[in-house]
Amino acid sequence: MGEPIRKLDLIDVRPAFIQADAAALNDRFAGVDTLDMLKTLFAADMLGRTAVVSSFGTESAVLLHLVARADPATPVIFVDTLKMFPETLAYRDTLLAAFGLTDHRTLEPQADTLAARDANGLRWSYDPDGCCDIRKVEPLRRAKAGLDSWISGRKAFQSQTRQDIARFEIEHGRLKVNPLGDWLKADLDAYFAEFGLPRHPLEADGYSSIGCLPCTSKVLAGEDPRAGRWRGWQKTECGIHVPEKPGEEPAF
Template identity: 45%
Template sequence: MSVASEILTALRSEEHDPVRLLRSASNLLGDEIAVMSSFGAESALLLAFVAEAAPDMRVLFLETGKHFPETLAYRSELARFLGLTNVQDIKPYLAQVKDRDPTGELWAFDPDACCQLRKVEPLDAATLSFPVLVTGRKRGQASTRAALPVVEEKPDGQVRLNPLASWSADEITDEMKRRGLPPHPLVSKGYPSIGCAPCTRPVGENQDARSGRWAGLSKTECGIHTAS
């Protein structure tokens, strides 16, 4: 799975320009790269860069079965708006859901297990063959991401590209407006970070953007970005 050093060098040379980074990655890696997108509050900008660089790049959306209806509608609307031609829904295994979460309430008493079932396991299976994955994570989203690099090498050899790592929320908002990108409908209702409906709450002014995720719990990540 390790990415050749010359490819890593080429990618790092483009890390200050998201579109050039994504275009280079697509040219160098072809089908061996995929984008992970939640189609959440700030997803439109990264996906606009993807559409500009390589509109046929594979985009993976985790359809957990617990999303807000607004997110599912936005996923379809944004893909059409940007002209993305290769968006794929990744779903949890039906048999595993029936066995481990038959009532659909696992999130209420064991959110880690719910994320493992509905996010980590299906995404691990879907991305296992990709040496490079693209994410929309930013350093300013939470303290756990403060040192996030643009080109990130994982312990298992997989590389994650975080083209927006250094972008602030204001910069992203300004660029989305400049490009005329449609916002997620829940942003105007106080959701600066949007996950599954049962585990996401609006946040107050000056709060951490991700403080509405698993509110009241020590949990800050679902696990898809923390596993090796």
């Protein structure tokens, strides 16, 4: 499902933004309603070539609905690791159709990379970092190569590793936008209720944060909302939100 990434998209357009740009945007939109901010950003073409990256997890509907209200033609990028829950793929289709998002692209890991580095599909069981890198981080790098900026669904309350998230950041010359960075769980729940947004089908079963099927488990009462991700490993992020070291991004 979704459009393939065109060859043109693989031309790396960095750098477009610097730290001063992010600081200026944080100042300009301090205290501004999230939807009003998004409408202004899109109407004034302040983000350049941009896209919203979504995992179609338990909270994804809020950001996608806001983006659709601001500009339904905004590209939506989804990375299918080929290890996703079937319920997540169905939820993706439900939200895209319900919100009228017209430009959606699905990325997958490269077949030759999987053949060379995860031929039996079990890398997740002994090297979750390596599995995430080839199945999620690398495909997203390809997608971001054609972007000046990208829109993330990160929220500070989700875990101790996601504190103090600014609305605008710089990541290797790209502007990274976190419209929901300061939203609380209560804010998300209120938005779901106000607009009657569909919930991820696994949420009612105790999955508060959903990634790939082999590395996602139910979250117990009182646990961190992301405690079910990579349970038993010293790992809290897939890698797409971890600052990359110089030289890590491939040349296109």
